[in-house]
Amino acid sequence: MPILVMKFGGTSVADLDRIRNAAEKVRAEVERGYDVIVIVSAMSGKTNELVGWVNETSPMFDAREYDAVVSSGENITAGLMSLTLQEMDVPARSWQGWQVPLLTTSAHSAARIESIPRHNIDQKFGEGMKVAVVAGFQGLSPEGRITTLGRGGSDTTAVAFAAAFDAERCDIYTDVNGVYTTDPRITSKARKLDRIAFEEMLELASLGAKVLQTRSVELAMRYKVRLRVLSSFEESTPNSGTLVCDEEEIMESKVVSGVAYSREEAKITLVSVEDRPGIAAAIFGPLADAGVNVDMIVQNISEKDYDDHPEAVTDMTFSCPNDQVARAEKAILDAKAADQIGFSELVVDTDVCKISVVGIGMRSHAGVAARMFAALKAENINIKVISTSEIKISVLIDRKYMELAVQALHDAFELETNS
């Protein structure tokens, strides 16, 4: 029998009615001829309740106990889903992480999956079980204790099962019906993509499109697991949702697949930094130590390179999430006070946002950046920082132009049409 992995997130199993709705989708796939592995999250809200109790009990908690407590939510859903399927005459049983076993490292609360031996589940499929309902997000450490994979680890569990069981596909059921060219709340022209390449999905995920966890997409890309994102709350057909797949599976590909944005960004510039070897490390080391997620980094050429300037100085600009600005400033001023770095001025701009266009087609098409910049210029939007990767161009602009910029770029790259 071909194997299908289906994953249902917290909102998809939030109560008994929704569990029944999800089970109907599982039954439909069994009737299509699949042996199914279902990965379930905790009923929405449950994990937060458990985490709240742990934090209240012990602010500096023992992560092993945290994992033992927090993993309970998924166990409950797995049992209830299995019972629901049995009520529909679908032979099903639940599996907790240690029963599979899903073997992980000992890094409690952030464990990595080591392996998933197929034997136990394969044996039950052989005995007539049609659905294995697996509690997501959890595993077993070499010491025999329960581990969790970190928040959102259920997506990763699903992809890992799909890889281990050579599944035909891994369907991620969630509360949106696919991946869009951009946020439909910003432009009604946003269009659902039928397919998107792993690399594009990765860029979109890291840019804040919350459909899939970055880690699960990375894992899917590595093991070439075909991922499908679709809604629990709509009728599913074999073509529902968006398929995240290898780019070879994508026949026609536009230059740009989507426009992403990140609203709460900040831009920090160190003016007239002394330009010497090691200066970047001297700046970004303390920022990393302070837990600042530095995103874009731009260093202009040094003045000595083009002028007869007596001192070798340059301007260094970086961006980070807005709520980390205070920490970033402190780390930089401390480093200056300790004479680790020198600069003349610290300029902070907390009113910026980031707009990105993403597409694997960029690799083979020139002029994408020029087209992007022209579209922004046509709206009189000033670009403050530019950063590019092989399949992405990101810019920082004033936050007030965010929606306008997304709409202009969506139009400029003709994303509302499929051809």
Add this chain to the structure above:
Amino acid sequence: MPILVMKFGGTSVADLDRIRNAAEKVRAEVERGYDVIVIVSAMSGKTNELVGWVNETSPMFDAREYDAVVSSGENITAGLMSLTLQEMDVPARSWQGWQVPLLTTSAHSAARIESIPRHNIDQKFGEGMKVAVVAGFQGLSPEGRITTLGRGGSDTTAVAFAAAFDAERCDIYTDVNGVYTTDPRITSKARKLDRIAFEEMLELASLGAKVLQTRSVELAMRYKVRLRVLSSFEESTPNSGTLVCDEEEIMESKVVSGVAYSREEAKITLVSVEDRPGIAAAIFGPLADAGVNVDMIVQNISEKDYDDHPEAVTDMTFSCPNDQVARAEKAILDAKAADQIGFSELVVDTDVCKISVVGIGMRSHAGVAARMFAALKAENINIKVISTSEIKISVLIDRKYMELAVQALHDAFELETNS
């Protein structure tokens, strides 16, 4: 190190404050020099919530899935209790049933404990762990699935651990501060017993005193585990609560230790039953099949024994819980319709209650029954059925006299005084 087992029921761990309160009691015992095994129930209400979900999902549920779901509540408490102890600098860790492992039969939802290998927990005690917090009420089947011991199985878990680890004592923390001579709500003269024999506790438990589960007392008696019942909500001293122990540990013993009652009883009489071999089986077989818990059974002598009566007939009376009367009547009438039994009349009395006096001292003292009947007669209370065991005398009387009878018997056997 001597080992102590401490068990906390649902109301004793109902929220984080109560878990902290319970943990304080555990710490006090560690400071007294014990290695402690703590058995925890689910936070009160949690198990009912889980059972409710299972029943709503699947009325004829797969008991294996029921167990997987319902055992989650204890796992949560075990982790939270362990974290709370760690916050108090007490080295503790949580253990789920499968981690110990507590090995059981495969009778899901009503599994029996087979064995508790000591190795894993002993090893951790050897490494400096002072408290093993074990999720009660659950175990592992030979098939590697989670079992539960049935409702209230946490008491049984505690006694089984005390037996397996040769514990000095098994302390059952609950919401009452011990075992009383009778229900203090019925007479303010009720007195807490310092000690009570296993056999007496068994009779009281089966008579509806809800302090301890019958099954856990049986297990304690078999393995001579000294059980102490005490309150989570009072300061504990080494002499708190009531010690349930072997009668050899009880120095002075009254003839009667306590007066128990059961309010909702019914009395059913089959008049003029044909008296032939096998008639009892023909009556009580169908009742057992119908799930009726028959308690007292009284058969009067047959009329042919004392009279020249042409037919051999007798009257057969039994008692059962009031809410099982309809089922009992149906079973009997069905058996009559099928010609399995014959009788002239079925008399049902649903307005009775059962009063019992219990005491190991009865074995060596004559006249206890006479004293009981005299006390009831003095209050003009008519006795409808009498049944006796070696250490117990039970009577059925009209329900309206229940409180009066308890008070009269408590006085008659001078239970308010200790000597």
